[in-house]
Amino acid sequence: MLAVLALAACSSSSTGTGGGGSSPSSSAAAGGAAAFNAGNTGVVNPSSTKTDATLNYAMSSTPDSLDPGNTYYAWTWNFSRLYATPLMTYKSCPGACGNTLVPGLATAPGTQSADGLTWTYHIKSGLKFSDGEPITSADVKYAIERTYDRSVLENGPNYFQTLLGDPKYPGPYKDPKGDLTSITTPDATTIVFHLVSPFPDFNYVAAIPQTAPVPQDKDTGANYQLDPVSSGPYMFQSYTLNKEAVLVDNPNWVPTEDPQAEQLVSKITLTLNVNADDIDNRLLAGDLDVDAAGTGVQAAARAKILSSPTLMKSADVAPGNRLWFVYLNTKVAPLTNLACRQAIEYAANKTDLQTALGGPYAGGSIASTTLLPGMPGYTSFDDYKALSQPTGDITDAKAALAKCGQPNGFTVGVAYRSDRPKEVAEAQALQAALAKVGITTQLHGYPSGSYYSDFAGSPNYVHTHDLGIDFGGWSPDWPDGYGMLDELVNGNTIVPAGNTNISEENNPQINALFTDAAKPTTSPAQQAADYGQIDKLVMGDAVILPEVYGKGLLYRGSDLTNVYAYAPFGMYNYAVLGKS
Amino acid sequence: MITFIIRRLLTAIFLLIVVSMITFGIFFLIPRLAGQNAYELATQYVGRNPTRAAILQMEAKLGLNESLPVQYWHFLSGIVAGAHYNDGPSVTYCPPPCFGYSFRSQQPVWPQMVSAMPVTVSLAIGAAILWLLGGVAIGVLSALRRGSIFDRFSMAVALAGVSLPIFFTGLISLELFSYKWPIFPNVQWVPITSNPALWARNLVLPWVTLAFLYAALYARLTRAGMLETMNEDYIRTARAKGLRERTVVVRHGLRAALTPILTIFGMDLGLLLGGAVLTESTFSLPGLGQFTILAIQNQDFPEIMGVVLLAAFFIVVANMLVDILYAVVDPRVRTA
Numbered sequence: 001m002l003a004v005l006a007l008a009a010c011s012s013s014s015t016g017t018g019g020g021g022s023s024p025s026s027s028a029a030a031g032g033a034a035a036f037n038a039g040n041t042g043v044v045n046p047s048s049t050k051t052d053a054t055l056n057y058a059m060s061s062t063p064d065s066l067d068p069g070n071t072y073y074a075w076t077w078n079f080s081r082l083y084a085t086p087l088m089t090y091k092s093c094p095g096a097c098g099n100t101l102v103p104g105l106a107t108a109p110g111t112q113s114a115d116g117l118t119w120t121y122h123i124k125s126g127l128k129f130s131d132g133e134p135i136t137s138a139d140v141k142y143a144i145e146r147t148y149d150r151s152v153l154e155n156g157p158n159y160f161q162t163l164l165g166d167p168k169y170p171g172p173y174k175d176p177k178g179d180l181t182s183i184t185t186p187d188a189t190t191i192v193f194h195l196v197s198p199f200p201d202f203n204y205v206a207a208i209p210q211t212a213p214v215p216q217d218k219d220t221g222a223n224y225q226l227d228p229v230s231s232g233p234y235m236f237q238s239y240t241l242n243k244e245a246v247l248v249d250n251p252n253w254v255p256t257e258d259p260q261a262e263q264l265v266s267k268i269t270l271t272l273n274v275n276a277d278d279i280d281n282r283l284l285a286g287d288l289d290v291d292a293a294g295t296g297v298q299a300a301a302r303a304k305i306l307s308s309p310t311l312m313k314s315a316d317v318a319p320g321n322r323l324w325f326v327y328l329n330t331k332v333a334p335l336t337n338l339a340c341r342q343a344i345e346y347a348a349n350k351t352d353l354q355t356a357l358g359g360p361y362a363g364g365s366i367a368s369t370t371l372l373p374g375m376p377g378y379t380s381f382d383d384y385k386a387l388s389q390p391t392g393d394i395t396d397a398k399a400a401l402a403k404c405g406q407p408n409g410f411t412v413g414v415a416y417r418s419d420r421p422k423e424v425a426e427a428q429a430l431q432a433a434l435a436k437v438g439i440t441t442q443l444h445g446y447p448s449g450s451y452y453s454d455f456a457g458s459p460n461y462v463h464t465h466d467l468g469i470d471f472g473g474w475s476p477d478w479p480d481g482y483g484m485l486d487e488l489v490n491g492n493t494i495v496p497a498g499n500t501n502i503s504e505e506n507n508p509q510i511n512a513l514f515t516d517a518a519k520p521t522t523s524p525a526q527q528a529a530d531y532g533q534i535d536k537l538v539m540g541d542a543v544i545l546p547e548v549y550g551k552g553l554l555y556r557g558s559d560l561t562n563v564y565a566y567a568p569f570g571m572y573n574y575a576v577l578g579k580s
Numbered sequence: 581m582i583t584f585i586i587r588r589l590l591t592a593i594f595l596l597i598v599v600s601m602i603t604f605g606i607f608f609l610i611p612r613l614a615g616q617n618a619y620e621l622a623t624q625y626v627g628r629n630p631t632r633a634a635i636l637q638m639e640a641k642l643g644l645n646e647s648l649p650v651q652y653w654h655f656l657s658g659i660v661a662g663a664h665y666n667d668g669p670s671v672t673y674c675p676p677p678c679f680g681y682s683f684r685s686q687q688p689v690w691p692q693m694v695s696a697m698p699v700t701v702s703l704a705i706g707a708a709i710l711w712l713l714g715g716v717a718i719g720v721l722s723a724l725r726r727g728s729i730f731d732r733f734s735m736a737v738a739l740a741g742v743s744l745p746i747f748f749t750g751l752i753s754l755e756l757f758s759y760k761w762p763i764f765p766n767v768q769w770v771p772i773t774s775n776p777a778l779w780a781r782n783l784v785l786p787w788v789t790l791a792f793l794y795a796a797l798y799a800r801l802t803r804a805g806m807l808e809t810m811n812e813d814y815i816r817t818a819r820a821k822g823l824r825e826r827t828v829v830v831r832h833g834l835r836a837a838l839t840p841i842l843t844i845f846g847m848d849l850g851l852l853l854g855g856a857v858l859t860e861s862t863f864s865l866p867g868l869g870q871f872t873i874l875a876i877q878n879q880d881f882p883e884i885m886g887v888v889l890l891a892a893f894f895i896v897v898a899n900m901l902v903d904i905l906y907a908v909v910d911p912r913v914r915t916a
Contacts, residue, residue, distance in 0.1 A: 062874065064627070065685070072628055150634030151641040152668040152686070155627040158634075173668040221668015222686035240695060241687055242874065243769070243866045271768060273874065274864040277751075278767075281759045287766040449879075453623055498629060 039316035039556060039564045039572070041095055045580070047264070047561035053579035054267040057292040060276040062242055067225035068209035069143055070153040074321065074475065074569045075294050077209055081575040082247060082268065083130075083230040084212030085258060087121050087140060087191075088203050090568040092260040092576050096374040098567035099479040101203050102260060105140065105213065105231070109203050116198025116520025121206065123189045128252040129215060130230035137191040139213035141183045142172065147210050148180070149173045152221050157477060159205045163195050173221060198520045200527065204478035233263035233575070245270040262562065264578030277301070280555070284311065289557035289579060294571025295320065296362055296552025305555060306361065314556045317361050321570030322475040322550030323372060323484070324357055324364065326430065327502040328543050331459070332468035335412065339404035341542035344469070345384035347397035349433035353547045354390075356425035363422075364548030366390050370485060370535050372549055374567060376524070377481050377532030383539045386546065397437045409438020412468040415456040418445025423471050426547070430469070441469065457499040470502045473550070479568055481531020482517065489538050490514050503543035510537050581907060588903055592896045599892040600885070604652050607881045618644040624879060625683045641666070642683055655680060655885065679886035684878045689886040692871065699769050699867035702779070703786055703859060704852035710791035711798055712845065718795070719802025720834060723810065734799060741796025750789045750862035757785060769865050786863045790856060794848060798841060805837030812836075842902055850898030854891025 032038075032046040057079075065071045068084035081089065089104035091097055103109060105127070110119040127135040144160050147153050149171030161167070164182035172178070182194045193202065205211075218229050226239050233255070234247040247268040255263060270292060274282075280301030282288035291297070296318075297305065305311040326348075328341045335341050350366045357363030368386040371378040385393045401407055416427040424445065431441045444467065446455040455461055456470040476483030487493050491506030492514075516522060517530040538544055554572060556563045559579045566573035611621060622639035623630065630638075639645050643654060654663065658678035665672050665681050665688070674681070679689040718738070722731040757763045764785050772779040809815065810833050818828045855869030864870075868887060875883035 062685075146668070149637075149668065150626060150630065151637035152666075154625065154630070154634065154638060158629060158631065161631070173666075176669075219669055221670070223667055225685075226687075241685060241692055242871065243695065271864075273866055273870055274768070275861060278754070278864050281754070282766060285759050285762065285765065449624055450620075454620075 034313045034556070036312040037316050038313075039094065039554070040318060042564065043094055044556060044563040045561040047578050047580065048262070049561075049578070049580075050264050050266075051579060052266045053559070054269060055265045055290070055577060055579050056288050057268065057270040057290045057574075058274040058279045058282065058288050059270065059272050059292040060274055060279060061293075062272050064155045065153075065225045066239065066245060067153065067228055068212040069147045069214065070155045070225065071209065072155050072157055075292055075571060078294065078566065078569040078571060078574045079270070079292060080209045080212070081232060081261060082234045083228060083232040083236065083250070084209050085231045085261070086207055086209050086211040087123075088207040088211075089260050090207065090566075092566075092573055094564035094566075096567055098573070099374060101207060104207070104258070104260065105135070105211070106206070110193075110206060112198075112200070112202070112520055114520070116200065117195050119193045119195070119202045119206075121191050121193075123191065124257050125189050127231070127254065127257060129213070130235035130250045130252055131215075131218070132252055133215060134188075135213050135231055136188040137185040138188070139215055140191050140211055141180065141185050142216045142219070143212060143214040144183060144210055145169075145172050145180045146214060146219060146221075147171075156210050157208060159208065159477075160210065163193075163197075163199050163202070163205065165194060165196050172216070198518060200518060200520060200522060201478065201480065201482045204480065204483065207478065233258065233261045234268055237267075242272055244272060261575040262578060264561065264576075283555050283557060286558050289560055290572065290574070290577065291555070292574075294552070294554065294569065297555055299358075299362070301555070302362055302553050305553065311555075314558065316554045316556070316565050317551050318554050318565035318572075319373070319567065319570055320364065320475075320550035320552050321372065321479070321568065322364075322473060323367060323370065324353075324426075324473045324547040324550055325367070325370070326545040326547065327456075327470040327472055328545060329462055329468045329470065329503055330506075330541075330543060331463055331504050332412065332466055334404060334406055334410050335468040337404040338542060339400045340406060340410065342384070343397045343400035343404065343406075343437065344434065344439065345386075345542050345545055346393040346400060347434050347437045347439065348430055348545055349392045350386045350390040350547065352391075352429035352433060353426055356429045357422050357548055357550075361551070361553045364551040367546035367549045368539075370488070370538050370544050370546060371481060371531065372476075372479070372484065375479055375481065375484060375531075376528035377530070377535065379532055379535075381536065381539070384542075392433055392436070394437060401437060401439075406438075409440065411440040411442065413466040414441045414443050414469040414471075415451075415462070415467040416443065416445055416471040417448040417451050419448050426471060442466075452500065453498050456502050458497050459494065459499055459504060460496065462502065472500075472502060474500075475550075475570070481527070481534060482514075485531060485534055485538070486514060489534065489543065505538065505541060505543040507537060507541055510534050510541075513537075584907055585904060588900045592900050595896050596889065596892055600656070600889055601652070603885055603888045604648075604655065607884055608648055608651060612648070655882075659889075679889070680882035682883050683880045689882050692883070693868065693886055693890055696866060696868045696871045698771065699865050700853060700855055700860070700869060702772065702783060703790065703856055703865060703867060704849060706783055706787040707790035707794065707856075707859075708845070708849050708852070710787055711794035714791065715795035715798025716802045716834075716838075716841065718799040720806055720829065722799065722803045723806035724829065726807065731803075735803070738796035738799045741792045742800075744793075746789060746793055746858040747862050749792055750786070750859060753785045753789055754863070767863055769867075786859050786865060789862070790852075790859045797844075801841055801844065802834075802837060805840060806833055809833045809837045839906070842905060846898045846902030846905075847895065850895035851891075853894040853898070855887065 032043055034044055038044050063076050068080040085104045087106045088101055091100040091102045105123050106121045107124055110121045112119055123137055147156055148169050166180050166182050169180050184192045213231050215229055227236050230250045233253045235250040237246040237248045239245040276298050279291050280297045305315050328335055354363050354366055366386055368382040414427055416423045427443050434441055487500040489505045491511045494501045494504055513530045513534050517527045561578035561580055562576045563572055618639050621644050622635050626635050626638045643651050662676045663674045663678045665674055674688050681688055718734050722734050725731050758765055758767055767782050767785055770778040770782055818832050855872050857869035860867045860869035872887045
């Protein structure tokens with residue numbers, strides 16, 4: 001016990017002159033210098049100098065796969081840009097600028113046909129894989145074809161299967177002589193996608209790592225993850241499952257053709273299965289450069305950092321590209337009544353929910369909208385006083401209860417994921433807040449692995465178990481209204497299992513706006529306006545109770561260069577990091 | 581002696597088969613009894629938003645749609661005869677012992693375990709040497725100096741050693757000797773073939789942490805055994821014959837006291853070779869213990885089966901060796 005107390009005393013003073021006291025206010029970097037939250041608005045330690053250094057990443061678990069065609073996590077999509085260049089990518093710049101789509105392998109964004117059913121891309125000529133072979137449009141087509149065999153590559157998203165034709169195409173492994181006819185390659189640098197219906201967001205789909213080229217003769221299926229052929233600035237030197245991946249420079253990468261990436265170090269290591277607290281301690285000690293997961297430090301390190309002005313200079317509370325929220329189901333009585341749902345919106349204590357999620361530094365900032373700040377169409381509005389009265393508005397809640405005919409409150413079930421400690425705390429916080437206005441909640445915990453498939457995501461189960469309130473969260477696959485809202489509130493996405501429109505929102509006005517935004521003739525500005533309007537209607541219908549715009553306290557390794565929070569993935573931009 | 585060894589071998593094989601059946605039952609049968617069908621089981625291994633067709637494909641690929649006896653037979657036959665696996669563009673042969681393919685990574689389980697083994701073996705053997713030498717030496721000295729300050733101090737430290745959990749002592753040692761005073765910075769696995777000095781340096785903290793717990797146990801055991809043995813008549817006789825004290829203590833006293841310690845050592849080492857879960861997790865060592873945790877977290881049944889069988893194998897072999905060692909030390913055991 002004495003040793004623990006001694007350690008606590010020692011660690012709080014850290015390596016700087018400070019210790020305790022109030023945290024310094026965040027400030028934009030002056031000339032790229034380190035400062036608290038400097039990485040949110042500017043590039044910290046900007047540099048284009050290549051060194052012989054080794055950039056060290058660590059991860060507390062294992063990736064679902066390092067095969068760019070078989071992964072569905074933000075950090076792997078970010079990390080894969082080191083060795084896999086998709087057709088489109090995001091601009092490498094700090095702040096909201098990072099959400100801008102720019103060409104990757106392609107010469108320009110795709111050209112949409114007048115009817116919206118065809119998208120054409122041209123690939124930069126002269127590009128080569130790490131083995132020296134030329135990159136052609138056929139390699140991009142093959143990269144997508146192989147993802148159709150879900151028994152081999154089961155992890156990645158299935159947008160292509162949904163948007164393109166050929167629903168019965170089994171993939172090149174089961175049908176080597178077959179052909180995905182909805183993708184054509186008229187020449188070595190042209191690739192054309194034939195959609196079954198217009199999809200204006202297709203450029204975002206083209207930014208998914210599944211479009212990174214894969215040479216068919218080097219494809220080893222389930223084993224490709226161990227040594228993917230590179231089209232990015234680095235290539236695999238070795239990868240031992242569950243242990244470590246090592247990347248070295250790709251000699252055939254052309255920097256002028258890939259301005260969104262850099263090759264500033266000679267080696268990158270990714271060590272897997274490192275204890276999460278050990279990662280943080282190594283970061284603070286300077287033995288590690290990046291926590292690959294990019295979701296923020298653990299509680300112990302957070303306390304150390306926030307109590308030390310010196311350590312805070314190397315930290316950023318980065319927007320995490322995620323919304324934590326609660327669904328309010330429109331089919332479970334008495335939440336079928338709008339005013340009853342609005343009572344919950346008013347009564348919820350958003351500060352307590354934020355605390356349950358980790359507070360302002362680890363959880364996020366209190367939310368009042370369903371679109372994330374910085375997304376096209378986002379405007380700040382606060383229908384239920386989440387920002388002006390974050391501890392809850394009891395008066396308006398009671399008025400809403402009276403309006404919905406439940407002046408003394410009502411009873412409703414709450415679903416949450418019982419193996420997520422934060423969600424358990426959220427559910428308890430909500431229960432306590434609603435009890436103040438007479439709303440009695442019965443908490444039901446479910447395993448996260450089957451939460452969407454069997455419980456909250458099964459409308460039948462929700463109805464029969466009166467689960468009017470259901471916890472959830474969403475991280476969009478791409479940063480616009482479609483990516484954020486379609487699966488959550490579009491009436492056409494309600495399905496009997498794996499349902500993510502758990503509120504069962506089916507507002508014809510909202511559905512029409514989604515349809516309008518999807519028209520090929522709708523301009524990007526009008527799209528943004530449509531999604532902004534959807535956001536307002538969703539909040540007006542009170543089917544979503546926003547909790548926080550997710551954030552994480554990231555710590556920059558002391559020797560890192562070119563560091564900034566990257567909006568599309570909610571963590572540092574791995575494609576440009578260097579080391580002094 | 582040969583008959584004795586053969587008997588033990590056959591018993592060991594029988595035990596391993598029983599362990600495999602029980603483990604298979606736990607992880608493959610119980611979910612079915614709880615109401616989960618093959619389709620629902622397969623859903624866990626198909627990524628997010630899978631289509632029905634994708635789930636059915638995975639169900640077939642993982643063999644979940646086959647009856648349990650057939651699945652068990654495939655598992656057993658794979659260990660003995662190997663198996664074939666479709667990895668996409670080709671069909672790969674998995675030579676024996678083939679423990680199947682990971683449901684998550686779709687990589688063969690055995691090579692992953694082989695890759696993790698050097699880490700666990702390094703950790704276990706190193707710590708075993710430390711705790712055996714240190715624990716026995718301290719136990720002997722404490723027994724010989726019964727009631728002295730050394731005896732009381734060492735038994736108090738031993739009490740602390742058995743009381744403090746490994747993750748506590750491990751985290752304290754990391755905090756002090758890795759982060760605060762970087763005597764052992766950046767503790768991570770380095771293969772001995774890559775850099776023997778770094779391999780040893782990075783294992784010092786895990787060795788000492790693990791050995792601290794076991795040394796405490798062995799010190800107390802040895803002390804108790806020695807106290808009992810040193811009061812025997814034959815020890816007095818040995819002294820009376822004029823033998824040197826060291827000979828009396830080591831050859832006569834310690835040898836007799838070692839029998840129970842050998843038993844426990846065999847079990848402890850066998851258990852550790854199956855994976856020192858807490859130590860590996862604390863120090864982020866990618867050994868069999870960490871592999872086990874990941875397999876359970878991921879509900880990766882082939883990996884769970886593989887690591888449980890391997891752990892059982894080590895325990896069975898270790899106990900068999902201890903039994904054989906007994907027979908060498910004590911001829912009465914051979915004819916029992």
